[in-house]
């Protein structure tokens with residue numbers, strides 16, 4: 001089977017790259033083994049919140065300039081501030097074309113409210129997520145009885161420290177009782193599925209109305225809207241004060257919504273998505289199309305001049321750590337890592353962890369190497385890459401989006417240096 005491009009991994013990076021290529025009319029396949037990190041994410045995307053020396057970043061362009069001095073191997077530094085800035089703006093537009101109405105600016109990060117009631121820098125957030133400035137004197141945080149993946153008291157105690165008057169409440173929603181019988185099923189995604197029924201949504205309004213009367217804002221867990229944010233808009237029209245949603249423990253409804261929207265767009269553009277399949281081998285022979293062998297396709301080899309590795313980090317087994325070191329799982333590509341295992345981590349759990357920066361080494365063209373040899377036609381993107389710390393630097397979603405679009409532009413022949 002021949003394609004213009006084959007992508008390994010259908011998370012944020014692989015899907016954004018595939019969508020850009022499909023929008024340009026390329027015949028593109030995405031092979032993806034399992035769930036992506038999106039299902040475990042907040043639903044907000046980070047671009048750059050902190051520099052390696054710990055300085056917070058608000059002005060993104062200035063932050064990128066300083067980053068290139070502090071971390072020359074960071075994927076943003078390899079690409080250069082101008083390209084990163086341009087791709088970030090393009091990425092926001094691409095997400096909008098997928099039907100994702102995210103709020104935020106490329107030039108200036110915002111602070112979103114977390115499920116712990118603290119704030120965290122972000123680039124793009126769903127409109128239902130509260131953002132600074134929080135102009136509330138008085139706020140009510142409603143949990144759902146028996147739902148353990150969101151604790152209103154955490155939010156209330158953090159907001160109270162900012163001088164906001166807080167109240168907590170518990171929604172009963174008896175229609176959810178069948179879920180309550182099985183703790184493992186009482187999750188945000190299952191609640192969202194139940195709330196798709198009009199009578200259950202109407203019951204939610206009935207319970208929210210009395211809480212909404214004497215407060216500046218209502219907060220509740222993000223258990224609404226697997227496909228889009230229409231239910232949230234509708235609820236806001238029914239209530240006398242604004243309703244906001246906060247992410248829960250995984251599985252994440254906003255993350256699943258993003259995954260589905262990206263997959264929908266890729267398929268609608270004619271892309272071939274192969275979920276549940278696994279790339280077992282990628283063979284690069286100079287002068288020939290790259291051969292991709294997958295578990296489900298057996299001896300039918302997929303072939304393309306361009307293969308993009310978007311297989312994720314340790315979380316998705318794109319990278320694997322064992323006693324001998326860290327390796328890239330499919331080809332054994334060259335990986336940046338510290339020589340000694342004792343340097344993999346810092347004993348203080350809350351400090352930046354060196355292992356977060358391990359990953360596939362690439363150049364400015366996003367080309368990886370195998371035992372020092374270039375692999376023509378192969379590109380690596382997203383969280384499989386080395387050189388950045390998505391947690392400490394708050395740049396995970398941004399690196400995925402920016403490198404995905406750079407890879408796509410390189411395949412389309414507009415990325416500067418030739419493949």
Ligand SMILES: Cc1cc2nc3c(=O)[nH]c(=O)nc-3n(C[C@H](O)[C@H](O)[C@H](O)COP(=O)(O)OP(=O)(O)OC[C@H]3O[C@@H](n4cnc5c(N)ncnc54)[C@H](O)[C@@H]3O)c2cc1C
Pocket residue numbers: 008009010011012013014031032033034035036037038040041042043044045046047277278279280310311312313315316317318330381382383384390395396397398400
């Ligand atoms: C738990 C968690 C939460 C996060 N939350 C946020 C957040 O809120 N905001 C933010 O900006 N960033 C967040 N990040 C950072 C995150 O890494 C990125 O935002 C992004 O979602 C990662 O996308 P990715 O496509 O690189 O990898 P992944 O999402 O990991 O996707 C890789 C995909 O490749 C597939 N795959 C792997 N190997 C193979 C193979 N051999 N064959 C076929 N398929 C394969 C996997 O099954 C998976 O579906 C989070 C990361 C984690 C781990």
